[in-house]
Each structure stands twice: as C-alpha cells, then as structure tokens.
Amino acid sequence: MKQFQYSRPATQQAVIDAINKPGTKIIAGGTNLVDLMKRGVTAPDKLIDINHLPLKNISIGKGGLQIGALALNSVVSEDKLVLQNHPLLSMALKAGASPQLRNMATVGGNILQRTRCAYFYDTTMPCNKREPGSGCGAIGGYNRMHAIFGASDKCIAVHPSDMCVALVALDATVIVQSKKGTRRIPFADFHRLPGEHPDLDNNLAAGELILGVEIPDNNFAKNSYYLKIRDRQSYAFALVSVAAALELDGNTIKNARLAMGGVAHKPWRLVEAEKALVGKTVSAETFNIAAQIAIQGAKTYGGNDFKLKLAPATITEALKHASGLV
C-alpha cells in the first residue's frame, strides 16, 4: 500500500473543509477502501478519518426514519426502529457481507462502496472504471456476475450492495452536506449508470459529506422480503437479489415496491413491474406477469445469460414470500 497522510479533523465543518482537496478520501469502516488501497486500485494521498463524528444515531424524524451515515451495518440490521418500521432493510443488511464486515461497515460507506467487478480489482487487466480509456475486460471476458440492465460498452460491472437495494425500494433519501449547505438526493438518483464515464459511480459532488439517509413512513412492514441468490449460501455477492414490498388490502395489492441487486451499475428499481402489481390479486400468475415485465430490455453478455431466467424467477419467489403465498 502506498503511503498516505492521515488526519482526523475535530469537527464536521473541519471534515468538510478537508475533503474538498484533490487526492483526499474519507475513511469510515474502510472495508472497501482499505482493500482497494492494498491492491493498488486506488491510492489516495490523504485519508480523512470521520469515525468520531456524531453521525451514528437512528431515530424517527419528521420525514421518517433517519439513520446516520456512521451507523454500523450490524447495528442498523438489529435496531428496533428498523425492524419495526422497515424489516426489509434489516433483511437486506443481514444478507450482506459477513458478521465481521457488518461490524465495521457504515451506512455511508455501504452507499459509497465502488461499483466493481474482478477486472476492476485486477490491475493487470483493462478496466475503464479503474483506468478510463483502457477498455473493458469483462465484455467478451468472464462476465457471470455482470449487469443485464443499463450497462454501456464501457462498463458492465454491478453495484454489490444489498442495503442499497432495500433503500431504493423504500424511497429513501440521501442527505449530504458541503460548504454550500445541505442537499437531499433521492436514492434512485444517487448512483449513476456507467455511460461514457464508468469511473464515476454516483452523483455525490466533490466536497460533499453524507450525513445519513431518511426513509419515509410506509405500510410495507408486514409484507416485505429480501431474497438473495448467490453461488454459496452465505457471504457472497448476489448473482441476483430482489427487494419486494407490498401493501395489501385483503388479497388485493394496494401498493408495491420492487428493486433488484446484482443486475446493474446501480441498485435497480423496477417501476413498471410495480405498476403491473397495483390493483391486482395476490397470485403466482400476477407475480409472474410482473416478473416478465421487470426483465424487459435486459441485455446479457454470454456468461450471465442465465440471469434472464434467474432474475424473473427470483422476483416471483420474493413476491410470494412478501405476500405470504409461501
């Protein structure tokens, strides 16, 4: 690992002043950043440690449940308010990483973990995300884990977070602060698609610090489910994952939220499939129809062709669990 400067500015304001400089990165849990630094994928000149900032609280505010950027993944996953109001978020967090990593990783860091694939990590291979203009090793290469939605000819990597899939389904908002003041970014707009600039994973501007996320109240707590399909039963990235949340009136679907992980450069919200569910009766057939709508426009790259079958099957199964059909 290359040498770097370390600093722990005392206040939030001092952090915001410090992060505006090029070559500077924030470190919180470090579970992704330290790994990337060890492999030489990234080499910041200076790390700003923010672990001491008072951004760990989980509380109910005017706009819903507020979760501080430094709340640990393990703490959020077992928090009473989270379990009571948004069990989907807890399920997604528990499906992610390992217990040790969840004890280190923060909410802000989880959001800001790199969209990535094995070619991004391998510094001997081309990767437009790591080294713009060098090409994409995954297109025409080993692409079993890769995107089926929203990719470009520059990058087909996926965002590996489970937490973010739940947060996009739950209409969360990311609250950020910079010298200009605070800004609220709808979760669905926070991460970006690769397009011509796969080196950029999200729309956080230089000098902005994530303060936390806010999840508006909803009626999904009774009927939500997170289903993650992977190569081994635990501690692996998703091949495909689905966050499903339903509001039921008897057997009728009043409201629905659906999002997928492991399929795109960002957590992938399935708005058209949600529309196909609203007003319908809970049944395997209803879910199958929505699942087929969900994968319209999907594009595969050889190694991940199987996702065209796995993705809709996972959506149907997640909806069955959420609705109580199984």
Place this chain on the structure above:
Amino acid sequence: MKSKNPPEEPAHEDNFLESSRRDFLKHSGLLTAIAFTPSPLVKAAQSGLDEKIADLYEKVPVSLEVNGVKHQLSIEPRVTLLDLLREQLELTGTKKGCDHGQCGACTVHVDGHRVNSCLTLGVIVSGKKITTIEGLAKGDQLHPMQEAFIKHDGFQCGYCTPGQIMSAVACIREGHANSEHEIREYMSGNICRCGAYPNIVNAIQEVKEGGQAV
C-alpha cells in the same frame, strides 16, 4: 468553525505533527528525501510542498489496550491492526490468511465486537480495547470455546482456528448461536479450507448449551 483542542480529540492533529516535522526537516536534506521516496512524495516535492513531504513521513501516535495491556505506539497510517499485532507486538496468534477480509483468519475483538483486523487501520482503532486469541485464556485455564474446539476436533491444520474461535465467542455473545442454521450463517465470515465445519458447529453448540459465560 475550527476548534483547536476539543476534549474528545487527541492533540496529535496539531502538536505532534508540528514538532516532528521540525525534526524531520532538521535531520534530512530535501534531495535525499526525494531520492528515496515514492511518487506521491516526489509529486509533492515538485510542487515545492516541503511541509507535505514531512507530513507524509510522519508516524502517528496510537494508544491501544491489547489483552488488558496498554501500549503506546507510533505507526505509519498504512499499518493494519493485523500487522501491528503480529509485527510490532509479536502477538502472532492472529493469522494472516487472505489479507483482504475474505477468510476471517484475522478476526479479533475491538471493544468487544468482532472485526477483520486485516482491513482495520491501526490509527483508526487508537484508544480502543483489542482482544486477540492470546487474551482468551486465563493463565493456564483455557477459554471454554478453546476447550470445546479441542474436544470436538474443530480443526485440522489449525490456521483458521484463532479466527474461528474469536468469531465463535462473538457469535454466542451476540445471541446468534441458537440453532445449527444460525451458527452456520453467523460463522460464514470464517473460512476453513480443511472443512472442519461440522465439528466447529458442534463445539459452538456445546458451549452455547453449557450456558457458561463466554
């Protein structure tokens, strides 16, 4: 608004850097520094940022309590907790497996919570209490989890064992050892290439059911 010395903040941010920066500049010529420095430093030097070069060389003071013993150390910011434990404190019970947070061999407890020490920078855990595998036994009396691993043959080569045991203790303390399924899920961050998993699960179940304090 900048506050210089808030109570929760160690003073090194200002004072330590100032004094050692002076020392550094006194004892080394700039050219010598450039000749032996990695590229970020050369870049910094080219932009005439002498101070930045000095800063990059700084070691940071770290205070840790490891297995009940307090240590005052001075480390480069890039030193991981794992390397600090093994190389500087000579506590080699904690193992370096993958060194990338994927295998769990390096698992230790920080303020009672299990973490991967290979992805934890030493500077970040300054002021915290660390427990390693060496800190579990009380003198000659093994920890119940160590006894159970021996009784149930919870290892073959033994390389993953310190991490497995630290994780297993945390698994029970967290309340995640209530069934075989739950134990397997909450021990998934510890890989055993010999495949001693069934015996590891048996060991954890015995300690859990025995109700002893862990």
